[in-house]
Amino acid sequence: MTITLYDLAGAQDDHRFSPYCWRIKMALAHKGLAYEALPWRFTEKERIAASGQGSVPVIEDAGRHLHDSWEIAAYLDEAYPEAPALFPGEGARSASLFLKFWTERVLHPLLMRLILTDVHGGLHEKDKDYFRTSREKMLKTSLEAVCEDRDTHLANLGKGLAPLRATLEAQAFLGGEAPTFADYIVFGAFQWARCSSSFEVLPSEDAVKAWRQRLLEMHGGLAANAVRPAA
Structure with a gap:
């Protein structure tokens, strides 16, 4: 089914x-x-x-x-226990839980300041008012104010990625030699940015970008073939 x-x-x-x-x-x-x-x-x-x-x-x-x-x-x-595990081995789920909270409370806010107005621009017309109103109420400022001074926000993202970058310089995936749900949690954030904005949030020579590329190409290029905004 x-x-x-x-x-x-x-x-x-x-x-x-x-x-x-x-x-x-x-x-x-x-x-x-x-x-x-x-x-x-x-x-x-x-x-x-x-x-x-x-x-x-x-x-x-x-x-x-x-x-x-x-x-x-x-x-x-x-x-579906017969299929490849998303949380393989003892402790995988607990380690992934840390990455879930780090992604949602640290990485998402850093990326948001780079792409939020582009996210709004790509929405269906019937969603735009809802999105603006709900997000501006939560953030207590306008979408445009959130995204002011992109250069500073990009530098802050680079600093915030230091632990992730160090990990991916030492191993191919957050799960080790192969991806696990821990990788997909963090990757989802970068795919959000990639599919919402033509602005590149990662420098060309970067272990995080190389890891993102490996995941883009996995599963028959599922993520690589996603629709993106025009450059």
Whole structure:
């Protein structure tokens, strides 16, 4: 049975940019599971009402609705133990939990200051007011103010990536010799930036960029072939 994934889309149905949805698309590909990714937009909350909340990713599998990328990944390992594990070995899930919180509380805010106005620009018209209003209420300032002084924000990102860069200079993936869900958590953030903005957030000679490229090319180029904004 094919899994259904509700996947955040922009103005175009095939423009998919959510960092959390990218985690799950990479996880499903990692496990070799068939799925259909349906375009979903911020103002279409009634379409995922069966999940009991209003954000994606949401998957429907064998009559069950699950949400939250972390919970979905755990479910996929439990429901499909014969497929390659997302959390292989003792301690993998605990280590990945640290990277989840680091990504959401440190990396996402650093990237947001570089791409937030571009994210807004790529949305479907029916989502733009919702996105601006909700984000500006949360941030207590305008989207444009968040993204002022891009050079400073880019330098801050470079400094913030130092531990990640050092790790990826020592090994190919955060999971070691092969990617695990830990990699997909962090990769989702960079794919969010890559699919939302033509601005390159990583320098050309960088271990993080080389790692991102390895993941872009995995799973038949799933992420590399994603729709991106015009340069």
